[in-house]
Amino acid sequence: MPPVIDARLCSFCGICYDICPQDVFYFDRGRKEVPAIPYPQECWYCGACVVDCPKGAVSLDLPLPLHIVPSPALYGPPGPEEEEALWRAADFSRSIERDSTGGNPGGGNTASSGRKGEKES
């Protein structure tokens, strides 16, 4: 599920718009409005918007395949480095899940125009 913004928490700072590598959001700095999410299908679930939102207003549900890790039964036990990477991935996944509780589906967003190259500096 693409990101959802809780309009009750959003402070219209535009950080999610600035940070998103996929330009999922659209934000007009001249208006005090919740960022729109005109390109939800572009989200690759990096979690940057959830982590960097200073108000905890963005929630994100990870698709089930992103919760699944390679089975040791099929691929053998992970080595030390792989194990560390799996623990970090699991921690990150749990942090996203925690942040995504109590969201506001729809988030008061409306689709709007705007695309790559239009971000203000």
Ligand code: SF4
């Ligand atoms: S980063 Fe958070 S508070 Fe800032 S505009 Fe995005 S949703 Fe709103």
Ligand code: SF4
């Ligand atoms: S999870 Fe990443 S790609 Fe998806 S909207 Fe947030 S910052 Fe953009």
